[in-house]
Amino acid sequence: MESYAYAVGKIRVLEKSFFPKSRLEKAALISLEAISETTYFREPVVKEEQLFSLLSNERQATYDLIGKLLENPSLSVILRLKDDLHNLKLLFKKEIDSSISADFSPIGAISPSLLEEAIHHQTFLRLPLYFREIARKSISFSQKGNARELEQFLEKEMWKPLLNKTREIKSPFLENFFKMAIDFLNLENFFSFPATAGEENFSEIFVEGGRLRKELFQEEKSVVEKKILLFYPRLNLEDLEKSTDNLLTDYLKKAKTYTFGIEPLIAYLLAKEAEAKNIKLLLLGKLNNIDSSVLKENLRETYV
Amino acid sequence: MAVNPTRMELLKLGKRFILARRGYKMLKDKQEEILHRFLKLIEENKGYRKSLEEKLVNAATRFLLIQSTMPEEILEEVLIKPEVNLEATISPEKVLNIPIPHFTLIQKGDFHIFGSFTPPSLNRVLDEYSEILKELLSLAELERKIELFAAEIERTRRRVNALEYILIPNLKETIAYIKFKLEELERGNLIRLKRIKELL
Numbered sequence: 330m331e332s333y334a335y336a337v338g339k340i341r342v343l344e345k346s347f348f349p350k351s352r353l354e355k356a357a358l359i360s361l362e363a364i365s366e367t368t369y370f371r372e373p374v375v376k377e378e379q380l381f382s383l384l385s386n387e388r389q390a391t392y393d394l395i396g397k398l399l400e401n402p403s404l405s406v407i408l409r410l411k412d413d414l415h416n417l418k419l420l421f422k423k424e425i426d427s428s429i430s431a432d433f434s435p436i437g438a439i440s441p442s443l444l445e446e447a448i449h450h451q452t453f454l455r456l457p458l459y460f461r462e463i464a465r466k467s468i469s470f471s472q473k474g475n476a477r478e479l480e481q482f483l484e485k486e487m488w489k490p491l492l493n494k495t496r497e498i499k500s501p502f503l504e505n506f507f508k509m510a511i512d513f514l515n516l517e518n519f520f521s522f523p524a525t526a527g528e529e530n531f532s533e534i535f536v537e538g539g540r541l542r543k544e545l546f547q548e549e550k551s552v553v554e555k556k557i558l559l560f561y562p563r564l565n566l567e568d569l570e571k572s573t574d575n576l577l578t579d580y581l582k583k584a585k586t587y588t589f590g591i592e593p594l595i596a597y598l599l600a601k602e603a604e605a606k607n608i609k610l611l612l613l614g615k616l617n618n619i620d621s622s623v624l625k626e627n628l629r630e631t632y633v
Numbered sequence: 634m635a636v637n638p639t640r641m642e643l644l645k646l647g648k649r650f651i652l653a654r655r656g657y658k659m660l661k662d663k664q665e666e667i668l669h670r671f672l673k674l675i676e677e678n679k680g681y682r683k684s685l686e687e688k689l690v691n692a693a694t695r696f697l698l699i700q701s702t703m704p705e706e707i708l709e710e711v712l713i714k715p716e717v718n719l720e721a722t723i724s725p726e727k728v729l730n731i732p733i734p735h736f737t738l739i740q741k742g743d744f745h746i747f748g749s750f751t752p753p754s755l756n757r758v759l760d761e762y763s764e765i766l767k768e769l770l771s772l773a774e775l776e777r778k779i780e781l782f783a784a785e786i787e788r789t790r791r792r793v794n795a796l797e798y799i800l801i802p803n804l805k806e807t808i809a810y811i812k813f814k815l816e817e818l819e820r821g822n823l824i825r826l827k828r829i830k831e832l833l
Contacts, residue, residue: 381705388704412707415750419710431709476716477743484748514749521753523745534747570752574702610701617697627698 333589336398340597344585347600347633353607357624361615380612384605385435391601392436395594404591405438406457407494408598412437413460414483416444421471421479459490481534488538502592506580506599511539513573516557519546520569575630578603582632600632607631634807638814646811650804657796664789667729671782678775685768692761699755711751717742721770731785733778736770 348356361374374380396405412434420441423429433441439456444464447453451468453461463486470479488511495504514536522531535543545556554566563579565572577599584596607628614624636642700708718741723734740763745756 385705411750415707415710419713422710422713425716426713429713431713432706434704434706476714480746480748484750487749517753518747521756522747536749570702570754606702610698613697613701617693619694619697623694623698627701 333398333400333591333594337587337589337593339398340593344597344600344633347604348607348631349633350628350631353611353628353631354625356611357614357621357628361612374612374616377613377616380609380616384609388602388605389435391598395598398594399591401498401591403457404494404498407459407490408595409436409438410460410487410490413439413444414463414487416441417448417464417467418480418483420445420448421467421476424471425476459493485536488536492538498591500591502583502587503595506577506595508539509577509580511536512541512560513577515539515541515546516564517569517573519553520550520566571627571629574603574606578630578632596632603629604631634803636807636811638811640815643808643811643815646804646808650801650808653796653800653804657793657801660789660793660796663729664786664793667731667782667786667789670729671779671786674775674779674782678772678779681768681772681775685765685772688761688765688768692758692765695754695758695761699752699758702752703750707750711746711748711755714742714744717744719766728778729785731781733781734774736774738767738770 374383392405392409395408396402399405416433416437416439419429419431419433422431437444439460443455447456447464448468451465453464456464463483467479467483470482488507491507492504495507518534519531522534531546532543535546537543540560541557546553548556557566558564561576563572563576581596581600581603584592587593610627611624613619636646720739720741722737722739724737725732726735727733744759744763746759747753747756
């Protein structure tokens with residue numbers, strides 16, 4: 330634990346550069362030039378493409394920093410799993426349609442060329458252990474030609490290694506965070522699932538590992554709503570997406586009470602992602618002349 | 634018109650004149666009907682375009698709000714759906730004898746995304762865009778209809794004008810000329826007969 334003293338100290342300093350909600354709300358009311366001058370980025374943003382590349386660079390820099398500070402390299406790799414799965418999905422899509430020109434994520438722990446080689450030659454030894462089974466199963470889905478099932482499989486697979494790792498490093502804080510994230514994902518999917526589709530279809534997209542069990546979602550919607558509010562009393566079902574994002578950020582704030590340990594590092598990384606959403610919303614909104622009130626309304630809770 | 638002033642020609646021109654008058658009336662009626670429908674279409678198009686533009690702006694705003702919640706490369710990837718196919722078919726329809734193309738959109742596959750990488754509101758926006766796409770095709774059909782109606786109005790107007798100011802007056806003039814010539818001949822004949830009678 331004590332070996333994270335330097336890392337936590339560094340993170341505490343970096344946390345000072347986070348934008349508080351009040352500052353973001355003020356920024357929603359001012360012009361794009363004025364926001365650019367408030368130095369989130371080192372250069373003023375004038376084009377969407379520039380904004381996307383700056384955000385991507387910022388995201389990469391944060392992942393690299395946390396990767397360096399983490400003493401457990403396998404944890405750093407797991408945190409990049411989302412981007413690895415994205416790259417794998419894209420690889421299969423490019424195989425189906427070679428005209429697809431979308432870019433691979435630079436944040437993934439496995440390089441796209443290594444991934445491509447492993448999939449082409451079906452040799453998985455150079456892939457991380459937890460990823461081998463995912464890649465193997467993906468190939469069988471891809472051979473069946475069912476892109477939809479492949480997507481659902483990969484998106485579910487993201488959570489298992491994350492939960493296993495948090496149990497392995499014995500961090501109930503992070504385990505609870507990812508369980509909450511799974512619950513919120515299931516809730517959002519449940520409430521947005523088309524009424525015409527049956528429960529069977531919903532169970533196909535249900536992600537295991539959260540606190541809410543699959544059986545709960547087989548009941549009437551009104552019953553589900555009541556039971557969910559027992560689990561998460563502060564959840565606003567009217568504006569679920571924003572409410573879940575806010576609750577997750579609120580939960581992350583507890584990491585500030587940790588003097589040592591891995592929690593502040595991961596919380597910083599996740600809070601940085603949440604902050605990037607707010608910054609992107611503001612700049613993208615300003616670049617596209619979206620009304621300030623709409624931007625303000627859609628701002629998420631901040632870490633500081 | 635360069636014609637022989639004979640009774641046969643007069644008869645022929647008389648028939649052509651009646652036909653031209655009837656054609657003129659019919660074309661004039663057609664022109665009025667197309668114009669009436671054209672104006673209705675213009676009104677319909679105005680409202681339709683406006684509501685569609687509003688829908689597009691709303692959908693684009695919502696999409697932008699979602700875009701801000703996801704890294705760009707991930708958003709781009711989830712939106713690539715090789716298993717979804719959109720096919721537009723064109724079948725011709727006839728309105729007032731004008732061939733109008735009718736567009737139909739056929740969607741094969743489902744583009745809904747329920748995953749860990751995407752907010753569910755993306756599905757709602759995709760639904761909106763899917764509806765907008767259908768409406769855009771209807772708008773394209775409507776605007777093409779307007780274009781074709783405008784061309785038909787122009788064509789009919791030219792025909793009506795040609796009948797009204799060229800063919801019918803020409804025919805009238807020629808018929809009058811032949812009648813005059815025939816009467817002249819008749820009078821010449823009568824005088825000749827009277828002169829012969831006097832000589833006898």
